[in-house]
Amino acid sequence: MLFLNPDILYDNLSESFQEVQFYGPNSRKLKLKRPLIYKFGMDFESDRLYVAKADDLSDHPNFTKSVVLVCIGTPEHKIYYSASFTLICLASKYDIVFVMNFLQGLFDRYEEWNNSLREIVDNNKDLFELVDKVVEVFNNPMSLVDIDLKFIAYSKDYKDFAAQFPELHCQDDDQMKVSYEIFLECKDKIDHNRKRKRAFHGFSDRINADVLCVNVYEDDRYVCGCYLVELNRKFRPSDEALLEHASSYITKCVNKYVYIQSSRTDWLKAYFVMNLNGENIESGFLRNEEYLSKKEYYVCVKCKLVDTSKMLLGKYLCEHLETVIPNSVVFVHDDVLVIFIYSNFIDESSNFLVNLEYQLKNLGYKAGISNSFCDIRNASTYFKQACTAIDIGIKFNPDRTLFKFEDYVLNYVALQTCKEFSPDTLCAKGVLRLLEYDQENATSYFKELRTYLDCQMNAVKSSQELFIHRGTFIKHMEKINEIIKMDLSDVNDLLYVLLSYKIIECQGIN
Incomplete structure (x- = not known):
């Protein structure tokens, strides 16, 4: 059963009746029971609604607190306007039976609404x-x-x-x-x-x-x-x-x-932890086909503490980050803070990365971010991407806070190739000759060629970037082509030259 309060009565009466006035205390608690028609000399019951005509009211009513009276007409006795009596007055022209039926219908309507809500919940409906x-x-x-x-x-x-x-x-x-x-x-x-x-x-x-x-x-x-x-x-x-x-x-x-939702979050966290630990997760409770087959995209973020004065306890830090970074799963793996984030949320707004950077910077962290992935069984691979991104990113851009793997893929490729062969055996001979020519002749052809490539081989734009005359730059390019003996219009030669520049950049060769 749903009880009502004076506000509900007043709001509904005001929409259907004229000259509605409210006096006395108000309570938002829903505790008012169905109405009774007041008869002369009747005692007022607490938390009960009464309906009466002003002429039928007693001069000395016996009532307690939390009484509500809907009165047709205006009572003359001051006691009905006391601080312990709630009075709602209607114009005297209304019939008491009509008002009573209206109020009963009001209770019926709200009780039916309440019963419908209960039925939906009890029957586990949508x-x-x-x-x-x-x-x-x-x-x-x-x-x-x-x-x-x-x-x-x-x-x-x-x-x-x-x-x-x-x-x-x-x-x-x-x-x-x-x-x-x-x-x-x-x-x-x-x-x-x-x-x-x-x-x-x-x-x-x-x-x-x-x-x-x-x-x-x-x-x-x-x-x-x-x-x-x-x-x-x-x-x-x-x-x-x-x-x-x-x-x-x-x-x-x-x-x-x-x-x-909580179960899924807990499951994801357990799955990611075991995946990164290299544990067998092909059986047991983590073998959940519904979750594994769900097509959702994630990114992995590996965080590195760079300001030890801001170090927080692991559990508190994880809970804090899960609160301020929506759609995230945060945990500590081998003393490293790891975050997996539902990547669709990142793609929608560049401001997400702004917030991520703000949160991590305030906590004294820098972070590497993997490419997005769908198959969570490959989580450990993308964790390695995040690790690679932060390791390379800090080396080449130490002032940044976030390092996306996609921004450092070429650096990674260049560094990997040099693990088996030395840079001088990998780089294009023509590019190495250009470096050697600059050292012997105090020229800057190596830089000029790099600028030319960065400007999509546009001579006008390149000369502007280098602050030299276009004619002078064209003559320099003729000399550069003579030295490197490579065809930059050939895609393979162009790629080899670009890769050589990246290897030289990564290895710090002068």
């Missing part, structure tokens, strides 16, 4: 179905957004609303998310609001609308936020209590979803 039932009493679009900014459910009309504001939402496969730009912009406010235990309002300048919110917790752990947008009708004071009531059912229903 979370989306629950949200659609919740919004029936609010007539406004609603969404549930989890801690990773994913829309875990929303009402049927919310998707149409979201389409009007593409800058606020992004699509991740079949799942909608809050765009990461908005998360960064509102991060402090989001963190603050997630701590609030009661329903609260927040005006959004971006959609020019009020938003009514309530948080869902499980054992004091934030699970998701429920967001109602003031779109179809104005919010009423009673909406706060009703949304809080509905959130109790959302909590029960969403726990199943959270358990599934």
Whole structure:
């Protein structure tokens, strides 16, 4: 059975009756029982709704606190306006039976709504179905957004609303998310609001609308936020209590979803750890075909502590990073901090990397980032990519914080080739002759050729980059071609020259 409160009565009466006035204390608690018609001399029962005509009221009523009276007409006695009595007055023209039937119908409607919510939860029905039932009493679009900014459910009309504001939402496969730009912009406010235990309002300048919110917790752990947008009708004071009531059912229903998500996160973490350890994971509980066959893309991030003054304990650090880096799995492997991130989220926004860099830099870390991959059975390979990226990146770009493997692939290839052969046996002879000619003649042909290649072999642009006359540069190129004796229009010769430059750069040859 669902009890109501004075706000719900007043909001609904105001929409259907004239000259509605509210006096006395108000309580948002849903504890008001169904109405009785007051008869002269009757004692008032606590937490009970009564309906009466003003002329039928006693001069000396016997009542306790938390009594609500809907009165047809205006009582003359001051006691009905006391601080312990809630009074809602209607115009005297209304029939008491009509008012009584209206109030009974109001209780019926909310009780039917409450029973429907309970049935959906008890029968383990879909979370989306629950949200659609919740919004029936609010007539406004609603969404549930989890801690990773994913829309875990929303009402049927919310998707149409979201389409009007593409800058606020992004699509991740079949799942909608809050765009990461908005998360960064509102991060402090989001963190603050997630701590609030009661329903609260927040005006959004971006959609020019009020938003009514309530948080869902499980054992004091934030699970998701429920967001109602003031779109179809104005919010009423009673909406706060009703949304809080509905959130109790959302909590029960969403726990199943959270358990599934949590189980998957725990499974991924265990899988990645064992994969990196080289353990057998082809059998046992980690052999989960549903998870293994799921087509999701990840990147691996290997972090290296460069500022020991900021060192944090491993467990705390992992939990912190999983909170501030959405869609991440963080753990320590061989005393190294490792992060696997759902890469679709990175691709959507360059700001994600800005945030990742900001978080790691503040904690005193630099990081290598692998290419994205889909088959998590190859996680150890991409961990090696991340390791390679940071090792090479720090060597060549020590001022950076993040090093993407794709930016250092050629450096890696160049370094690997020199493990078996010395640079002078690998590099194009013509390029080595150019270096030797520069040393003997105090020229800079080696640099000029590199600039020419960097400028896509455009003589005008190259001469501008080198601050020399175009005619002079063309003469230099004639001499360079004479020295190297290679055809730069041939793709194989061009590739060999470029690789030679990369080997020389990586080996630090002058």
